[in-house]
Amino acid sequence: MSLLAIDDLRVSYGEIEALRGVSLSVEAGEVVTILGANGAGKTTLMRAVSGLLGKRGGQIAFDGQDITRAGADRIVRLGVTQAPEGRRVFGTLSVLENLRLGGFTRPGAEVRASIEQAYEMFPRLRERSAQLAGTLSGGEQQMLAIARALVGRPKLLLLDEPSLGLAPIIVQAIFRSLRQIADSGVTILLVEQNARSALKLADRGYVLEVGRIVLDGRADTLLASPEVQAAYLGKGHAPG
Amino acid sequence: MGTFVQQVFNGLTVGGIYALIALGYTMVYGVMRLINFAHGDLCILGAFIGLTLLSGAAGSGHPGVALLLLAFVLAIAVVAAAGVLLEFVAYRPLRRADRLAAVVSALGASVLIENGIMIVWGPNVHVFPSGLLPETVWHVAGAAITFVQVLIILASVVLMAALYVFVHHTKFGTAIRAAAIDQDTARLMGINVNRVIVTVFVVGPALGAIGGLFVGVYYREAYFTMGWVYGLYAFIAAILGGIGNIPGAMLGGVLLGLFNAFAAGYISSSWQDAITFALLIGILLVRPTGLLGERVAEKV
Numbered sequence: 022m023s024l025l026a027i028d029d030l031r032v033s034y035g036e037i038e039a040l041r042g043v044s045l046s047v048e049a050g051e052v053v054t055i056l057g058a059n060g061a062g063k064t065t066l067m068r069a070v071s072g073l074l075g076k077r078g079g080q081i082a083f084d085g086q087d088i089t090r091a092g093a094d095r096i097v098r099l100g101v102t103q104a105p106e107g108r109r110v111f112g113t114l115s116v117l118e119n120l121r122l123g124g125f126t127r128p129g130a131e132v133r134a135s136i137e138q139a140y141e142m143f144p145r146l147r148e149r150s151a152q153l154a155g156t157l158s159g160g161e162q163q164m165l166a167i168a169r170a171l172v173g174r175p176k177l178l179l180l181d182e183p184s185l186g187l188a189p190i191i192v193q194a195i196f197r198s199l200r201q202i203a204d205s206g207v208t209i210l211l212v213e214q215n216a217r218s219a220l221k222l223a224d225r226g227y228v229l230e231v232g233r234i235v236l237d238g239r240a241d242t243l244l245a246s247p248e249v250q251a252a253y254l255g256k257g258h259a260p261g
Numbered sequence: 262m263g264t265f266v267q268q269v270f271n272g273l274t275v276g277g278i279y280a281l282i283a284l285g286y287t288m289v290y291g292v293m294r295l296i297n298f299a300h301g302d303l304c305i306l307g308a309f310i311g312l313t314l315l316s317g318a319a320g321s322g323h324p325g326v327a328l329l330l331l332a333f334v335l336a337i338a339v340v341a342a343a344g345v346l347l348e349f350v351a352y353r354p355l356r357r358a359d360r361l362a363a364v365v366s367a368l369g370a371s372v373l374i375e376n377g378i379m380i381v382w383g384p385n386v387h388v389f390p391s392g393l394l395p396e397t398v399w400h401v402a403g404a405a406i407t408f409v410q411v412l413i414i415l416a417s418v419v420l421m422a423a424l425y426v427f428v429h430h431t432k433f434g435t436a437i438r439a440a441a442i443d444q445d446t447a448r449l450m451g452i453n454v455n456r457v458i459v460t461v462f463v464v465g466p467a468l469g470a471i472g473g474l475f476v477g478v479y480y481r482e483a484y485f486t487m488g489w490v491y492g493l494y495a496f497i498a499a500i501l502g503g504i505g506n507i508p509g510a511m512l513g514g515v516l517l518g519l520f521n522a523f524a525a526g527y528i529s530s531s532w533q534d535a536i537t538f539a540l541l542i543g544i545l546l547v548r549p550t551g552l553l554g555e556r557v558a559e560k561v
């Protein structure tokens with residue numbers, strides 16, 4: 022049984038159909054990436070899984086439980102946390118307060134231990150623990166967003182474009198951290214436009230185009246596929 | 262010197278009351294970006310509930326302080342319940358609707374509560390019973406400071422300190438601040454935002470009921486349109502301090518109270534309101550977001 026199983030998911034914003042029957046699965050221990058151009062529906066998918074958006078149709082099951090209509094707080098309690106697109110740190114709260122909020126559903130002693138682990142992974146956050154999150158650099162805010170999601174002790178970590186707007190060297194550092202997180206046994210569903218790095222990290226991938234999955238497969242297969250190379254890796258032109 | 266000390270105490274008393282009421286406006290705005298125009302009326306509902314209990318029991322031989330305490334408990338309970346009901350009936354169905362719809366609903370709720378008070382208690386001015394509290398007066402540096410003033414000032418300080426500790430140093434308080442910054446991201450933390458909103462509609466009206474009852478006990482009167490009068494002042498206090506900001510509402514309330522008192526004491530009580538509004542406009546010209554208004558980072 023898959024850890025996350027999405028079946029024929031449909032989500033609309035009024036008249037606009039953003040997801041038109043998306044099906045995918047994530048197995049425990051996997052890293053799965055979703056590639057897609059701007060407006061493909063990637064963020065919509067992530068927000069729907071986290072319970073922030075209502076569904077027009079289809080089903081989402083996590084860990085064997087139907088979460089299609091579950092509230093966002095229940096989904097977090099079941100073990101799904103998210104570092105959302107654009108980082109969304111609580112700017113006027115301190116770094117430490119942000120991290121504690123990540124553990125809102127967890128017992129206090131465990132949260133303290135998780136924050137300690139987060140500081141070991143991102144030592145810069147420890148140095149800045151009393152600083153307001155809004156005053157961090159973009160890269161530091163992304164680290165905080167990831168660390169905050171980890172403090173929730175997820176079984177499944179959702180990451181929506183963690184490399185967005187960051188310098189290449191910071192992007193590399195972020196992907197190294199993601200490797201470390203995956204190796205520690207956390208299952209990851211990663212949305213990225215940085216297709217190369219994402220496919221190198223991932224076990225499998227899906228390609229989303231205007232609300233539909235058009236391609237899926239093992240990450241190395243996708244990395245080598247002409248369609249993906251043409252559309253997402255910027256390698257010349259697709260034949261034909 | 263006598264006038265100065267006198268006005269400081271008068272100002273702190275009224276300022277404490279404004280601050281208690283202002284907190285309800287600012288907390289609701291902070292979390293929902295909505296001005297709860299019915300808040301002032303809720304507060305005055307607290308004054309009327311206290312009035313009924315105190316008038317009924319006056320002369321019964323029970324000690325005034327115990328009665329007053331009971332009046333507060335009852336007023337807080339009823340007004341907090343009314344606050345939750347208000348949110349459920351007037352605001353919750355409009356969460357996803359146009360901002361203007363919620364404003365109209367708030368105004369409607371205000372009129373409804375105000376008229377409800379008029380139907381139950383009548384349109385005339387009620388006088389609070391006397392002799393409930395010690396009539397002690399302290400003479401300090403030429404000023405006369407009453408027991409009621411000291412009670413109101415101390416109670417306001419204690420309540421505001423308690424609220425500050427709750428909001429800034431507890432887990433749920435931090436969740437409230439998070440929901441005020443970004444509701445969706447707060448949900449991603451596992452925070453039940455509905456529970457945050459209900460809490461805000463319990464705490465704000467509860468503090469407001471205390472403020473409303475203080476108005477009654479201090480001025481010894483209650484009338485059904487009083488919610489607009491004090492609601493407006495408290496609302497101004499909230500704007501002055503920076504709407505949405507809790508310490509701001511406290512500061513705004515106290516400053517407005519002091520300013521009111523000094524304007525009345527040194528210039529003229531008939532110019533008091535004009536001077537107060539001039540000050541408000543002046544401060545907002547210099548600091549459009551209020552004294553402690555949201556820093557830009559909070560708007561993400």
Ligand SMILES: Nc1ncnc2c1ncn2[C@@H]1O[C@H](COP(=O)(O)OP(=O)(O)OP(=O)(O)O)[C@@H](O)[C@H]1O
Binds near residue numbers: 057061062065
């Ligand atoms: N709140 C909204 N209201 C209306 N339409 C929306 C809303 N959010 C997204 N959409 C639309 O839904 C579609 C999918 O948007 P979504 O944000 O999921 O794309 P995305 O793949 O995450 O894009 P990007 O790579 O730019 O982040 C787009 O056409 C977008 O315009």
Ligand SMILES: [Mg+2]
Binds near residue numbers: 064065106
């Ligand atoms: Mg997106």
